[in-house]
Amino acid sequence: MKRKYIPWAFLSIPLTFYSIWVIGPTIYTMYLSLTEWDGMTAPEFQGIDNYLKLFNDPIFYTSLVNNIKWLVIFMAIPVVVGLFLAILLSKEIKWARGYKAAIYSPMILAPVVIGLIWSWIYQPQGGLLNNTLTYIGLEGLTRGWLSNPNTALYAVIGAAVWRHTGYVMLLFLSGLTAISPTVIEASRIDGASAWQRFRYIILPLLKPTTVIVIVITMIQSLRAFDFVSMMTRGGPFNSTNVLAHYMYTEAFKNYNMGYGASIAVVLFAIMFIFIVMYLRQIRKGELE
């Protein structure tokens, strides 16, 4: 075989798979978003009607806003707590490996199982959370966490935060081990306080890791389907709906395939921004 064709012999398998399972469907979804389709008869082309409908759809807005709330909370709690825990655990202490393993152990559970556990923790009667509140005398705070539209979204996000924090900690820990201890030691000798050391030495050196953590956190916050589906199915009154779940309901429960596709395209557009950010960070790394 000619040398020139050899790389393509290796690439032919991945190329075939990507075309059939990823690239083709992505393009087809974009086309479907311009049609009306029940999944049985032929798709009917109707231009941008689905998008016009989407921008007047209150459930779409609720889902989008919920995605944004999810994102903001995900950026705030797991990233900060994860960084904090990583710094605590980067010191040489007894049983450090055990602590680390315990903190990132939620990661191995399926989101479905996590949703299951937390929906029973949130149970109004006999749930762990309400029972604990009653036990410590805060009976006034007990409620149906998942059935109350004011708390449901935060309760669902809480379960997702529980899973994500350990992941963030793990990423930061590996970033921290890459920082040379001599730099830290030098700053100590120069009399830098713990805060100064964190603010002016550790944080700048962690920047590449931080960018990756932020992008991964953004992407994870868009992948909310499993938690929402398991804990509330978007209810009560769509108060916990997110784009991924709304798309599922429209396309696979109501058989509005065209409309569902247009929601998927919006999801893709948002994701694409994050992917570009991620790639730019990786490219930077490759050039260095």
Add this chain to the structure above:
Amino acid sequence: MFKKENITTYVFYILLITGVLISLLPFVWMITSSFKTLAEISEYPPSLLPDKIMWNNYIDVFDTVPYGRNLFNSFFVAIMYTFFGVFISATGGYALSKYREAPGRKLFFAVILSTMMIPMQVLAIPLYILMAQVGWINSYPALILPFAAQGFGLFMLKQYIDGIPDDLIEAARIDGCGEFRIFFQIILPVIKPAVAALGTIYFMNNYNLFFWPLIVTNKSIMYTVPVAIAQLQGQQFGIPLHHIMAAATMSTAPLIIIFLYFQKYIISGITMGALKG
């Protein structure tokens, strides 16, 4: 009198142990609940160990759903997917890393990277239609194939193979070693640690997948474990909590074992995929 050092140490451990407790409690609660009676689960404060260990919870699950089959499905699908996924990532990653003169290489790499994180929701409708047309609803190929090509793995192995010196390959070529033999006998053994890390991550991710199996299966014997658990939860008036918890614990057991034995690979896989480069 307290020294300043001591107080810092106390605060340090209090924070750390709080973190550990919050991480472990729901986990432990799931496992202990799976051995309790329904009445005992709701008791407060919850007992760490059940009064009487209810092994029956575990047996009863199998009476309500074909849970043995569901466990097999999840295992089989995750293993096949891991095999395909790793193989495709290795061949693709090798070609992109070591044949830098190949035409179209940069374009292909860019496409793979930009499709790396496409959410399944974007692919689901066309793939579902495709599966329906070829009659693959409720089949193993439908559960496995759509995930066999994932940019993440290809990217990760490419980065790893980049670290192998070209001289090693040139030397083999001069010795008359064929291109495919180079890949199987020189490259694959060298990238073993990365393959193990990627395989572990792939297995765990696929074992836990929910969205796609939910769409492409509608017979209980073809459900994977997450779908089966979701269905159990959906009929919560028929199926008591302690049985669902037994099902959830059983589904997690293999992951706990993997976690304990392959922890090193999980960590390196996650950090490699995210940070290498």
